[in-house]
Amino acid sequence: MSEEFADAFGDEEEQSPAGGHSHAEPEPELVYSSAVEFFADLLAQSYVREVNEGAAFAWCPEWYKHPEALIRMEAIWRAWEHLRLEPALGVSTWWLNHADPHMRMLMDKEGPFKKCAYDGHKTPARDRTALPHKTPEAGIFD
Numbered sequence: 832m833s834e835e836f837a838d839a840f841g842d843e844e845e846q847s848p849a850g851g852h853s854h855a856e857p858e859p860e861l862v863y864s865s866a867v868e869f870f871a872d873l874l875a876q877s878y879v880r881e882v883n884e885g886a887a888f889a890w891c892p893e894w895y896k897h898p899e900a901l902i903r904m905e906a907i908w909r910a911w912e913h914l915r916l917e918p919a920l921g922v923s924t925w926w927l928n929h930a931d932p933h934m935r936m937l938m939d940k941e942g943p944f945k946k947c948a949y950d951g952h953k954t955p956a957r958d959r960t961a962l963p964h965k966t967p968e969a970g971i972f973d
Contacts, residue, residue, distance in 0.1 A: 859912075859916060861912050862912060862915070863908060863912070865908075866895075866901065866904040866905045866907075866908040867895055867904075869904075869907075869908040869911065870894075870904055870908070873911075874904075874907065874908075874930070874934075877930075878934060880938070882938070883947075887940070888938040888939075888940070889938055889939065889940050889942060889944040889945060889947065890937075890938055890944055890947075891943075891944040891947035891951075891952050892951070892952065893947075893952040894937070894944070896952060896954065897943045897944065899937075899942075899943040900937055900943050900944070903933045903936065903937055904933075906929065906933060907929055907930050907933050907934075910925055910928075910929040910930075911925050911929070911930070914929070
C-alpha cells in the first residue's frame with residue numbers, strides 16, 4: 832500500500848493520550864503478508880464467477896494496478912485478518928459487511944474494470960482526474 836494510503840489507515844504506532852506509546856496487547860500475527868497474497872491464496876479461490884465479455888461481472892487480472900481496487904482489496908484483507916479471530920460471527924460479518932459489498936463494487940460492469948472487461952488490462956488514462964474536491968474553509972469542522 833502506498834504511503835499516502837498508509838497514513839489514512841493509521842499504520843503508525845499507537846500512542847497514549849500523554850504522547851507516549853501504549854502498552855496494549857501485541858497485534859496478532861497476520862496470516863497473509865499483503866493484499867495481493869490474500870487475494871491470490873484465498874479470495875480469488877472463493878469468488879468463482881464468469882467475468883468480462885458477455886458476463887454480468889467485470890474483472891481485471893491486473894487489478895492491483897487500479898487504485899480503487901488496490902485500496903478496496905487492502906480493506907477486505909485487513910478486515911479478514913481482524914474478523915477471522917472472532918469465533919462466532921467473524922467470518923459471516925466479514926462476508927456480509929466487507930467482502931461482498933467491496934467485490935460488488937469492483938466487479939460492477941460500470942466499475943473500475945469497465946475498460947478492462949473486453950481486451951484485458953487498460954492503464955487508466957493519464958488525463959483522468961480524481962473526483963472534484965475543494966479544500967474546506969478554516970474552522971468548518973470546529
